Amino acid sequence: MTGEANQWWQSLIANDEETVCEVVNYAFADNPAAGCAVGVDGSVLSVVMRHQDIDSLPDQTPGVTSSGRPTLKTLSKRDRTLWWLTSMGSNIIATLKEGFATAPGITAIDLAVLTRLPDTQRLGFVAYGRWTRQVVEAGPWRETGDALRFLDIGQDVACSVTTTASGNLSSTIKPLDTSRLPGLQSLLDHAQDDAGSGDMTLADLDGGLRTHVPAAHHAQQDPYRIRPFAEWKSQSAPAQPPAPTAPGPSPATALVPGQTLTLPEEAWQGLLIAFTFAGADADLTLFLTDSESRVTGDEDFVFYNQPSAAQGAARLLGKQVEGQHTVERAAVHLAALPAHIQRLTIAINMDVDTGLTCGSLTHASLYFDCASGAAWTFQPPSDPDIRAMVIAELYRHTTNGQPTWKLRAVGQGWADGLDGLARAHGVHVE
Template sequence: MTSVHLQSFAAAQPPLIPSAPQLGLPWALAEAQAFHLRGVGRLARAERTAAKQRAQQDAPAYLAAETTRLQDIREQMVTEAEQWWHALLSNDEATVCEAVNTAFSDNPAAGCAVGVDGSVLSVVMRQQDLDSMPTQTAGLTPSGRPTLKNLTKRDRILWWLTAMGSNIVATLKEGFATASGIEAIDLAVITRLPDTQRLGYVVYGRWTRHAIESAPWREPEDALRFLDIGQDTACSVTTTASGNLSSTLKPLDTTRVAGLQALLDGAQDNPDSGEPSLADLDITLGANTPPDVRVAIGDPYRIRPFAEWKQQTLSPPQPAPVVAPATSAVLIPGQTLVLPEEAWRGLHVSFSFAGADADLTLFLVGDDGRVSGDEDFVFYNQPSGAAGGARLLGKQQEGPHTVERATVHLCALPEHVRRVAVAINMDVEAGLTCGSLTHAALDLDCTSGAAWTFRPPADPAIRAMVIAELYRHSADGHPVWKLRAIGQGWADGLDGLARAYGVNVE
């Protein structure tokens, strides 16, 4: 509560737009063959030969179209990112407020940017109510035994004041770090006053970037200096003539600062009314889950399936072949099977779960069980590998379950890739293990209608797990791909999992 001001906040940087995924002809050919062979019987040799010839003709055009389209998307995103960065540096009000409020979304005391005037940002902060503070603190009896001792009014006020100062300084530091063109922040703090149980201002003032960045913030007690370095500041907690802190909170006079009273007059003070409420600003902003940088909101580099591209090139569009729904075969740990040829051209992978969050990860490894380079490590920050041969498609909520999908084109993988490990990992910082997952299942299917399901164990001792493995093999002198259900893992999460496959974890 009294040390958040000791945090450091990295200065905002221009957005870095990732490169468009590299796609290769083997991937395009696998997609085209899967489409043209759909619904063609295995014994219909003439039809299969004709279908493969059509795929050979279509694949280069499909590859060229997708490569051009993805590059156009990247150029558009680069242009938009440059425009956004310029707007942020120019203190465009909407851009600055949106960026700052996104940064504030995980703060313990909610801050909300409400306007920009030149290079001055206005922020309202919702501080924890004094009545919600504990009335006791840990202590020791004369004999040295632990006990609880009652806090005096002034001790409680000091604790609350220090916590408020800590949150104010942290809010100011983060605001300046996020908005590089802002040189001062007008900040006002609201809380529910003990006597009236209504909202009121307890602090307001202006703090400059220079004052915040030049002040040393080393100890929790440094938070109490927030008033000393501000301009035109006022605080409900005052110091008496004897040097003690006041023991009551009174609302500040809002007539000195234009707009403060209007903000309170227009605020809904009843949190149960169903209307937006400043009384619950700490709930509606501060308690929100911060944005997860690992998960994109929509995939800007979504690759059009071959069927979608083909339909757009036909005039008039042709109906897609009807394929019978798949019936999944349930696998047990250690079970292996030979994948049909249709699975080589496109294996659809989905991991569904509930109870906690997890991420799907693919490792493309050689005979030594290690990746040849970081490009063979397919995860949330690098969702495509092997020139499109393996790709994560992102997460989405489907009813009570979260589902993350991927596609693997086995016939498009380079020769040095001998195995594909399909793994999951938990968020180590959340302190949860695979035992927290419920209804976890890995489903795989292909265009022939063949499908397989494996339910990995909910092991509370591990935080990362290889659920299944796809690997090259030989059967009757012919190369094949096989699937093995595994369900074993690592206690230290993604770091241990990645190191086991030769990924250099920094």
């Protein structure tokens, strides 16, 4: 059984999706605000949290009259909204801390919050963003007001409660626009929020988690349980040979410099990019440009200090060491890009201060895959004369009168590194 426990632990720290989601959901099962782990991408965990409806809060609070007698005071709409927002922030931070504590290999959590909206009584998303382990574990969480810092320490955080021009919190709760976040929009589009429908619903998320505790954590399956000798002996028969496994995904199609291909429609809804390398450090960068390969603003430049653009339609997912190589990943939702974005450039750059060039990189390769299982890979040239390189481009095209997206392998660069690369794409560099 020790071997099984070790195998389980190795799967957990390696961020095996099934293992991480099972363990995290077990930990979430007794939370006041139900959270549900729904996926793992590299070292990033995705979580949906069901927060209490604001209509469930009391509209009065204890107080005293001018003569000192106890009374109940009616809460203003703004005070009630602040109470609800503070409660949501507390539950977000608690959910993040518990997720990081339970899954040691996770470095960031993408979290989205659902609630029933007071105007329509329909479920809607009211907050989402990405929070890293580093910022959550570094923050002091002692005072009530600390709960509202979830708005400031995350990446791409959006919240339906905003600050007005006068500095006050808005008193209305409206659903966030999720049209550019396909996963969230799809969840809403297929959600049943009628608790009486008899089906598992988002409205019943809390109860569903509590009544479906993973069986792997039941006492009779505890990997550390001491077993009687007779039980051990009865289960020590020679193991049956493993059943044949289904064939894996098709190998990636290797591209050569200058080669182009038309992407399948599945790639428009989600294209995952991974740049693998060794020998030196490099950073992945994305440029969202017009037909002239120029950005319309600096916000269309995606790099380590600005990891997403187009409301999350193009975003970096982080860098991590895997064995003897480093892998930096990105995700692109082509169908969600604004119409003025005609081209998306995928580039790398070396740190100019180190004096190293792209010739210092070893085992460098760019890998693409999508939901259909189709995958492509390209090995950029190891050029000792450049410090930044465009590895590939995604661009709009028309084929037989129909709009398409195409992929082109490039492998060309700039000797002056990131500054030259950025200027060439219209980014203002000081």
